[in-house]
Amino acid sequence: MQFTLDKVAEIFYLADDFCQEFSKSFESYLIGNKPKKAPRMSDSEVITIMILFHFGSFRNLKHFYLFYVQKHLQGEFPKTVSYNRFVELSHRVCMPMTLFLKTCCLGDCTGISFVDSTPVRACKNKRISRNKVFKGIATTGKSTMGWFYGFKLHLIINDKGEILNFVITQAHVDDREPLRNDKFVNKIKGKFYGDKGYIGQKLTELLFIDGLHLVTSIRNNMKNTLMELKDKILLRKRSVIETVNDELKNMCQIEHSRHRSFNGFITNTIAALIAYSFFPKKPAIKYQPVLSNQLTVF
Numbered sequence: 001m002q003f004t005l006d007k008v009a010e011i012f013y014l015a016d017d018f019c020q021e022f023s024k025s026f027e028s029y030l031i032g033n034k035p036k037k038a039p040r041m042s043d044s045e046v047i048t049i050m051i052l053f054h055f056g057s058f059r060n061l062k063h064f065y066l067f068y069v070q071k072h073l074q075g076e077f078p079k080t081v082s083y084n085r086f087v088e089l090s091h092r093v094c095m096p097m098t099l100f101l102k103t104c105c106l107g108d109c110t111g112i113s114f115v116d117s118t119p120v121r122a123c124k125n126k127r128i129s130r131n132k133v134f135k136g137i138a139t140t141g142k143s144t145m146g147w148f149y150g151f152k153l154h155l156i157i158n159d160k161g162e163i164l165n166f167v168i169t170q171a172h173v174d175d176r177e178p179l180r181n182d183k184f185v186n187k188i189k190g191k192f193y194g195d196k197g198y199i200g201q202k203l204t205e206l207l208f209i210d211g212l213h214l215v216t217s218i219r220n221n222m223k224n225t226l227m228e229l230k231d232k233i234l235l236r237k238r239s240v241i242e243t244v245n246d247e248l249k250n251m252c253q254i255e256h257s258r259h260r261s262f263n264g265f266i267t268n269t270i271a272a273l274i275a276y277s278f279f280p281k282k283p284a285i286k287y288q289p290v291l292s293n294q295l296t297v298f
Helices: 005-027 043-053 061-072 083-092 094-105 125-130 201-209 229-236 239-250 262-277
Strands: 112-121 139-143 146-158 163-170 190-194 212-216 287-289 295-297
Touching: 005 043, 005 094, 043 061, 043 083, 043 094, 043 262, 061 083, 083 094, 083 262, 094 262, 112 139, 112 239, 125 146, 146 239, 163 262, 190 229, 201 212, 212 229, 239 262
Parallel strands: 112 190, 190 212
Antiparallel strands: 112 146, 139 146, 146 163, 287 295
């Protein structure tokens, strides 16, 4: 996916407004004197470049910065620094970029939500013993595609394909564990659709108390239960969140083996999620309610 100069201006405008407000709030909590010399590139410029990289034009951040930003976007970013310095600045803006995602880029709950987790592999399985970047941090887990080494990205989206919330855990963490955290689901209401990995009576009761109805398919060894027609149809449309995961991996590049630090991994993931929120077209479900117990899906 390519981006235009209008998209660059839009992202920079929103990021710059947020960074100015963030700086005012952040400075009030600083102890001691303010740093005398500010970086050559502003935080909003660094955040904008990190987001633009994840629109899929380049597969390598270094090549994108050296051969595209510094050559073709000099008018938009006239005070670029060396690539090594840019990497340092990108780690520095990790916290404001995360808050920017949480406050400005997440969607609104529509009453229909989908939850899923996707593995984020740190390296191939045969290289686990040689991986030093995530030693003591990443763990080994199992998904439907087999064993992997790395982390899990847990997502909640609405029927429009917009991300409502996210959390990153180690690979061995159960998919149901983040749902027990009130901060992860406090803004989600209505119907909540997940796969068989979210089956659990205690979890269903816990979410129901908070006004959230968890709907999942059943395992082969479980008794059949009555379900509304609209729930059956929307449960079949749960693949929309798998499409979102696919775009995050193949277009926004949240998964690759070129990380050199854990901070770089987190920064890369946050920037990818922000970039996805700016996509003009997202995987979505178009539906039209016909009767109270029926649903037509296009």
